[in-house]
Amino acid sequence: QITLKESGPTLVKPTQTLTLTCTFSGFSFSTNAVSVGWIRQPPGKALEWLALIYWNDDKRYSPSLKNRLTITKDTSKNQVVLTMTNMDPLDTATYYCAHRLGDYSATNWFDPWGQGTLVTVSS
Amino acid sequence: DIQMTQSPSSLSASVGDRVTITCRASQSISRYLNWYQQKPGKAPKLLIYAASSLQSGVPSRFSGSGSGTDFTLTISSLQPEDFATYYCQQSYSTLTWTFGQGTKVEMK
Numbered sequence: 001q002i003t004l005k006e007s008g009p010t011l012v013k014p015t016q017t018l019t020l021t022c023t024f025s026g027f028s029f030s031t032n033a034v035s036v037g038w039i040r041q042p043p044g045k046a047l048e049w050l051a052l053i054y055w056n057d058d059k060r061y062s063p064s065l066k067n068r069l070t071i072t073k074d075t076s077k078n079q080v081v082l083t084m085t086n087m088d089p090l091d092t093a094t095y096y097c098a099h100r101l102g103d104y105s106a107t108n109w110f111d112p113w114g115q116g117t118l119v120t121v122s123s
Numbered sequence: 124d125i126q127m128t129q130s131p132s133s134l135s136a137s138v139g140d141r142v143t144i145t146c147r148a149s150q151s152i153s154r155y156l157n158w159y160q161q162k163p164g165k166a167p168k169l170l171i172y173a174a175s176s177l178q179s180g181v182p183s184r185f186s187g188s189g190s191g192t193d194f195t196l197t198i199s200s201l202q203p204e205d206f207a208t209y210y211c212q213q214s215y216s217t218l219t220w221t222f223g224q225g226t227k228v229e230m231k
Contacts (some may be wrong), residue, residue: 037220039222046210046222046223046224046225047159047161047167047210047212047222047225048222049212049219049220049221049222052220060218060219062219063124063219096166096167104217106153106155106214106215106216106217107155107172107173107214108214109157109169109172109212109214110157110159110167110169110212110220111168111169111172111178112166112168112169113166113167113168114166115165115166116166
């Protein structure tokens with residue numbers, strides 16, 4: 001059974017850097033061709049894909065946020081870390097991580113998802 | 124970027140109704156289209172992948188169809204647990220992935 005769980009601060013100040021950790025079980029970067037993505041959802045709004053990292057350390061970023069995002073993985077700890085710089089109140093959202101098969105096929109989807117963590121940006 | 128547009132943004136329906144939600148892509152995405160269900164305060168759940176394949180454990184009243192730019196999600200007989208928000212997502216691009224703006228299914 002695959003599970004993921006997000007962790008990190010619930011409140012950050014404007015201009016600060018956000019660091020979120022996704023800790024997962026049921027798969028491994030070292031034994032499976034998998035990938036993990038980050039998706040966020042502002043309160044009452046739609047889902048927005050942010051970043052994705054493959055088992056081979058290949059990475060993808062949302063073009064609109066590329067300059068502010070960094071995604072990394074720690075294979076030994078079964079973790080994926082997302083950092084977002086220069087946080088703004090508009091970045092207030094629930095941040096989700098999700099499992100995705102690691103191959104580069106377009107026949108692919110995000111499943112399952114973590115429970116999400118709400119991050120509020122306010123001074 | 125490939126843009127995904129859902130319609131309607133919201134709809135009101137009754138238990139037992141047939142419900143259809145539409146998703147349109149800004150360019151052809153073949154059949155690389157997924158559907159998710161999200162209930163309040165919960166993470167999205169995969170319902171349908173590759174336009175029409177039902178995810179394991181998802182009731183057969185859910186179905187998906189379409190190819191190219193136009194796709195539909197149909198709930199054949201709406202059940203109380205189906206009141207939720209539904210999102211489409213394209214997986215055609217291998218560089219970026221985009222979701223529709225969501226369709227909220229509310230009780231009439």
